[in-house]
């Protein structure tokens with residue numbers, strides 16, 4: 001019998017799990033369970049005493065996680081955003097005891113591939129784009145009510161789309177006579193509003209990405225989770241973050257750099273480097289997919305893995 005559940009091909013699987021330096025009896029968090037590709041690889045390295053907790057804000061991912069939890073007592077999953085990391089860890093009394101956290105951020109293939117989720121301009125579906133459709137505003141609801149300037153700013157800053165203003169104008173003009181409720185409607189409207197074409201990209205690519213990032217508060221989620229990860233990790237615990245977008249990678253890079261540098265004191269303040277109280281040590285260089293992985297997984301093209309270790 002074929003498995004009907006949509007699949008997700010994990011990105012940088014071996015490199016990310018290797019970066020966590022798994023202690024077989026340790027406690028690990030997969031903050032973005034998805035379909036559990038990374039979780040299964042972590043479980044392979046844990047002993048019977050090891051523990052892995054998965055988090056995901058998407059109820060479908062949580063269903064997939066519950067199926068795994070039913071077969072493996074070392075694993076559990078919670079329906080939570082990773083910005084709720086501290087409270088989830090507190091309730092398990094794991095504060096300062098977590099040996100590794102993996103964050104493989106962004107959307108999963110099942111989210112993109114299912115038209116009903118409304119993430120993709122390649123499939124016609126309701127314009128939703130929420131990773132957790134049980135809470136918050138859908139993309140259609142936001143586009144129906146937001147001011148034109150706000151829409152333009154989101155498209156320009158989160159999509160790095162130079163025609164943000166034109167596209168926002170076209171959205172506002174259209175919604176005066178027709179509700180924008182489907183992905184196809186939005187994609188066609190963007191196509192018409194875009195005066196030039198990129199050879200390799202659909203004109204709606206950047207705008208869809210921007211709206212998705214905005215609706216799911218993805219950058220705020222990431223900044224908040226990084227800070228909390230520092231608090232819950234044990235000394236020597238590892239944080240591995242895979243990002244797919246330059247805005248996300250910039251947040252991770254700056255956070256790692258600032259925490260590795262320590263307290264921000266005025267220049268020439270008379271302290272030694274260790275008195276600056278650095279909280280993280282950056283491990284190795286940025287890791288990207290190699291040619292073998294790129295040949296079989298096109299999503300790996302923009303993936304960037306950064307790794308850091310918590311200091312005493």
Ligand SMILES: C[S@@+](CC[C@H](N)C(=O)[O-])C[C@H]1O[C@@H](n2cnc3c(N)ncnc32)[C@H](O)[C@@H]1O
Pocket residue numbers: 008009010011031032033034035036037038039055056057058061080081082083104105106107108109131221222
């Ligand atoms: C790229 S996929 C992860 C795939 C996973 N590593 C695997 O191998 O199947 C990202 C997942 O993270 C979830 N996610 C994204 N942002 C989140 C957040 N702020 N809190 C919790 N889950 C989030 C998404 O719902 C999605 O399932």
